[in-house]
Amino acid sequence: MKDMKDNAEGYTTPDGRQIGGVLMEMKNITLRFGGVMAIQDISFDIREGEIRAIIGPNGAGKSSMLNVISGFYHPQEGEVWFRGARRPTMRPYEVARQGVARTFQNIALFKGMTTLDNMMTGRLTHMKSGMFSQALWWGRAEREESEHREQVEKIIDFLEIQHIRKTPVGRLPYGLQKRVELGRALAAEPELLLLDEPMAGMNVEEKEDMSRFILDVNDEFGTTIALIEHDMGVVMDLSDRVVVMDYGKKIGDGTPDEVRANPEVIDAYLGVAHD
Numbered sequence: 001m002k003d004m005k006d007n008a009e010g011y012t013t014p015d016g017r018q019i020g021g022v023l024m025e026m027k028n029i030t031l032r033f034g035g036v037m038a039i040q041d042i043s044f045d046i047r048e049g050e051i052r053a054i055i056g057p058n059g060a061g062k063s064s065m066l067n068v069i070s071g072f073y074h075p076q077e078g079e080v081w082f083r084g085a086r087r088p089t090m091r092p093y094e095v096a097r098q099g100v101a102r103t104f105q106n107i108a109l110f111k112g113m114t115t116l117d118n119m120m121t122g123r124l125t126h127m128k129s130g131m132f133s134q135a136l137w138w139g140r141a142e143r144e145e146s147e148h149r150e151q152v153e154k155i156i157d158f159l160e161i162q163h164i165r166k167t168p169v170g171r172l173p174y175g176l177q178k179r180v181e182l183g184r185a186l187a188a189e190p191e192l193l194l195l196d197e198p199m200a201g202m203n204v205e206e207k208e209d210m211s212r213f214i215l216d217v218n219d220e221f222g223t224t225i226a227l228i229e230h231d232m233g234v235v236m237d238l239s240d241r242v243v244v245m246d247y248g249k250k251i252g253d254g255t256p257d258e259v260r261a262n263p264e265v266i267d268a269y270l271g272v273a274h275d
Contacts, residue, residue: 010047013240020048022084023224024069024192029078031064038064039075040248046192051218052226053235055259056245057268062228063105065245066194069226070102071095097125099191103181103198105228111170115161115180116152118169122187123148155183158220159213175206182213186221193217195227199234207234214238232269236260244268 010020024046031039039061046052054062067073071092080087109118156165159179199207217223229235236256244252246268252259
């Protein structure tokens, strides 16, 4: 990799950040829907502490890949490895318990619930008390909710959304709803955070804010991030490594500079022929 010292244990970025070993590895993933090949024999890894972008034109299979990682889709061929072990077929909530959280291309919040309550749902995988004690809100359930609320309040402060903590999210502007969804994912304390087009539909100022929060999550929390994004300026600025998909195939993988100079990637995005 250009300007990187790469080895099995990780690599050092040009700005001196140390990236760890492989956290998740996709091995020869193939996903079909009837006769439609959504993903065709794709392999790549995601390393601890890095920001890994998955890019490509519309219909390239990016969201399908994110759905494989998060357990929504199960590939017909290939394997998903997490922390050095092959992951069996798992449901999304089981993947979430492993330490994988995500946001969605189309905002998936409970519009009638407040910002605080929406973000509290991100703590569900950490709750141990049963439904009966939660309904009565006593003993362990009461203590547990207080502890979880304290964690959520820290994330609210981190995302600078204290002023909307009691506001139903259906009343919030689009950019703030995106930030609340990020907060809900962070509330799960993920090892791997999946972001599906976090900048979609945002204006320039909102994109700058979201970019700052993504970098801070990676830096301050040490969270590994994999994101899908169409804004190439954002991708090139944020990402440590980029994998490029087109029509379900992998056509590029490397640093932002390497990907930007790849003729096959240029063809896919610009339709330019090369001799």
